[in-house]
Each structure stands twice: as structure tokens, then as C-alpha cells.
Amino acid sequence: MVKQERAARTRQALVRAAAEVFAREGFAPASLAVISARAGVSNGALHFHFENKNALARAVELEAAERLARITSPRPALPGGALQALVDATHALMGALADDVVVRAGFDLSADLSRTGGPDLRGVWRGWVERMLHDAEREGHLAEGLSSRGAAPAVVAATVGFEVLGAADREWLSATKITGFWELMLPRLAPGRPVVPAGPHDTTPQ
Numbered sequence: 001m002v003k004q005e006r007a008a009r010t011r012q013a014l015v016r017a018a019a020e021v022f023a024r025e026g027f028a029p030a031s032l033a034v035i036s037a038r039a040g041v042s043n044g045a046l047h048f049h050f051e052n053k054n055a056l057a058r059a060v061e062l063e064a065a066e067r068l069a070r071i072t073s074p075r076p077a078l079p080g081g082a083l084q085a086l087v088d089a090t091h092a093l094m095g096a097l098a099d100d101v102v103v104r105a106g107f108d109l110s111a112d113l114s115r116t117g118g119p120d121l122r123g124v125w126r127g128w129v130e131r132m133l134h135d136a137e138r139e140g141h142l143a144e145g146l147s148s149r150g151a152a153p154a155v156v157a158a159t160v161g162f163e164v165l166g167a168a169d170r171e172w173l174s175a176t177k178i179t180g181f182w183e184l185m186l187p188r189l190a191p192g193r194p195v196v197p198a199g200p201h202d203t204t205p206q
Contacts, residue, residue: 011049013039015063018056019105027057027112057109061118064106067096068121072128080195082135087182087195089132090159091175093125097166098173107163122163126156141190151189158185 017039021030032053036046050056071092078084096103110121133148133155142148158181166173175198182197 007049010039010041010045011059014041014046014049014056015059016102019060019063019102022057022060022109023101023105027053027109027115032056054115057115058118060102061106061109061121064103064110065119065121065124067100067103068093068106068124071096072125080190080193081139081141082132083141083186083190083193083195086129086132086136086155087186087197089128090182091178091198093159094162094166094173094178095175097163098170104167108167122160125159126152129156129159136190141193141195143189143191146189155185 014035018030018035021035021038030053032046033043035056036043039046046056050059072089075085075088078088080087093103097107098104106119107121109115110118130148130152133142133152136142137148142151162172162177162181171177179198182195186193186195186197
């Protein structure tokens with residue numbers, strides 16, 4: 001049991017170290033020697049857990065996908081329904097991209113065109129946004145004459161844009177920016193509805 005716990009801690013340390021190096025340097029330039037040194041383990045220990053750099057990157061992506069799934073997991077019923085869930089999750093995701101290097105590296109890796117086969121985190125987010133807007137339409141919370149299919153491209157493009165811009169300037173991931181976006185969008189999406197543009201998970205990156 002002790003040996004298994006030690007192995008799990010070593011693996012987690014390697015995933016964290018890899019995320020830090022991938023986020024800073026990108027996948028191609030990243031060195032396994034640098035990653036193992038950052039994790040405080042030998043190259044042999046790294047190769048015991050991960051066959052190669054691609055396997056290590058896949059582990060980072062899968063961990064990021066799990067954290068994204070927690071952000072978009074079902075929540076108790078909110079006064080603003082699916083739209084409020086969407087606003088809150090947007091704040092939570094941008095906060096995670098700012099503060100959680102595994103999530104940030106996972107999104108970067110999944111968008112790297114030199115790699116294939118991993119989870120498409122932007123695609124997962126896009127699909128969830130589309131479902132939330134569809135639910136909002138079904139709940140009767142969208143503006144008259146506005147369909148979820150018509151609203152989704154603007155919301156997806158904007159939120160993915162925050163993610164991309166935030167990689168270079170974390171201010172794009174701040175609660176102020178995200179609240180400003182929703183203050184602009186919500187009157188068009190759901191005029192008069194009880195949706196709060198500042199989600200309860202807001203944290204402005206330090």
C-alpha cells in the first residue's frame with residue numbers, strides 16, 4: 001500500500017511538472033529531463049510511469065479534461081436556470097485557466113496541431129455551451145425570436161477567445177473581463193431574466 005501511494009504521488013508530481021513545462025515552453029521544445037528534474041525524480045522513474053513525452057502530455061490532457069468535467073458538472077437548480085449555470089461555469093473555467101497550470105496546459109496541448117488523438121477540450125466546452133443554451137431555450141429563458149443555435153456561436157467564440165488571449169495576458173481571464181462580457185450579452189440573450197453576470201466562483205487572477 002505504501003509503495004502504491006508513493007507511486008501515485010510520483011505520477012502526480014510528474015503530471016504537475018509536465019504541465020508547468022508544457023505551459024511555459026510548449027510541447028515540442030519541452031524536455032523530459034527538465035520535467036523529471038522539476039518533479040524531483042530520476043529519468044528512470046519518469047519512464048517507469050510514462051513511455052514517452054506524448055504519453056505524459058496525454059496524462060496532462062486527461063487530468064485537465066477531468067477538471068473541466070467538474071466545472072461543467074450538474075449543479076442544483078438556480079433561479080436563472082441553464083443560463084446562470086453557463087455564466088457561473090464561464091467564470092469558473094477562466095479562473096481555472098488563470099490559476100491551475102494543469103487546466104491551462106491541457107487546453108494548450110489539445111489545441112496543438114502537431115498532436116492528435118487526445119481530448120478536444122475546446123470541443124468539449126463548445127458542446128457543453130451549446131447544450132446549456134439549448135436548455136435555456138427549452139426553459140423559455142432566451143429572448144423572443146432568439147434560438148440557441150443562433151446564440152451559441154457568439155458565446156463559444158467569445159469564451160474560447162478569452163482562453164486564447166489569456167494564455168499571453170491573464171487579465172483576459174479576470175472576473176472583470178468575464179463579467180463585462182456577460183453584462184453585454186445577457187440583455188440580448190435574456191432580457192429581464194434573473195441571471196447574474198458575476199458568477200459565485202469569481203476570482204480575479206493575482
